Amino acid sequence: MDLAKQQQFFAQYPRAFRRPIDADTGPLDFWGIETGDGWHTLIAKAATAIETAITQLLAANPEAEATAWPRISQIKEKFGLLRIHVANTTSDLAAALDALSAQSAQICESCGQPGTLNKDGYWHVRCPECAARRDTPACDFARLAQVRIERLTILNARPDFATPALLARLHATKRAEILDLLAEVGPVMARADRASDSPVVRGTEQGVVIEGTDMAVASLFDALIAGRSLADFLVANPDLAPGAAVRVLLRAREMLAKEAS
Ligand SMILES: [Zn+2]
Structure with a gap:
């Protein structure tokens, strides 16, 4: 349109x-x-x-x-x-x-x-x-x-209707989740060898490696740790395929759950 x-x-x-x-x-x-x-x-x-x-x-x-x-x-x-x-x-x-x-x-x-x-x-x-x-x-x-x-x-430029209280709660929750995640899996490394919207997260001796993605995903982790919203990050980084960042986080969590069980 x-x-x-x-x-x-x-x-x-x-x-x-x-x-x-x-x-x-x-x-x-x-x-x-x-x-x-x-x-x-x-x-x-x-x-x-x-x-x-x-x-x-x-x-x-x-x-x-x-x-x-x-x-x-x-x-x-x-x-x-x-x-x-x-x-x-x-x-x-x-x-x-x-x-x-x-x-x-x-x-x-x-x-x-x-x-x-x-x-x-x-x-x-x-x-x-x-x-x-x-x-x-x-x-x-x-x-x-x-x-x-x-x-x-x-x-x-569209308006958002998030109240400061809601945003503070969401960011606090997300920040805590990500910090927990990183504390458990160790340093996060991203390989910049190829771009894909189906990244793979796997554990190595060096920590967690995210494969099949680009540096945008690595900077996403930095952004989330800094307390920025995922939505803001995605809008500011149009090169990151929709859903890729979310999938990386879900995969990382899945992997952690598997390791914990
Ligand atoms: Zn017509």
Whole structure:
């Protein structure tokens, strides 16, 4: 989706599109809205429903922390239709999102005019006019790198709703966990020989070695020990594949649990 339109969404529905707190990142936080512009109206309806659900939640419990509010974690096209994933969803919200997904079968993903679901090859919903232009490149590859920078800037500028008390608690917990982890496994070394989003953690005589990753993972450990949020780190380090850092930590913990048993 056009970046200016995404920016408008983030400003208009700040709680639904808020920045992640701690490690609750989703594909949205790396890729933004992964659909064409034509589903703009449907996405606005979804965001409105989520904002309403948050308002209702806060009416029932004014103390509810932002980590408990519904949050959009991904907006994409799947099997030709609009698919919106929401963390902390409710049954009402899920039903509303399913209904919007069903409606997307009749709305051109490119332009928003009435369309039909075309199941030739890659499934997609297009109006006759957009379908006739299907040979036109949908993506300006020459501008991809610049778009990536602009998108991350926009994503990074979204408001977050973490209270200082919540952040202090999360950072204290995370810092303690990481320090415990490092104290148990000894020095952490990272090999910079190849990049992969499936890092492997294994114990050696020298301590723990993280393989199949890059130096970003090593600096992640430094950042966490310094008490920085994982989400901030991931946004500031776009070269680290989504999920890689989280997987490293989970693998390290898994390994420790195995050793302890
Ligand atoms: Zn169209």
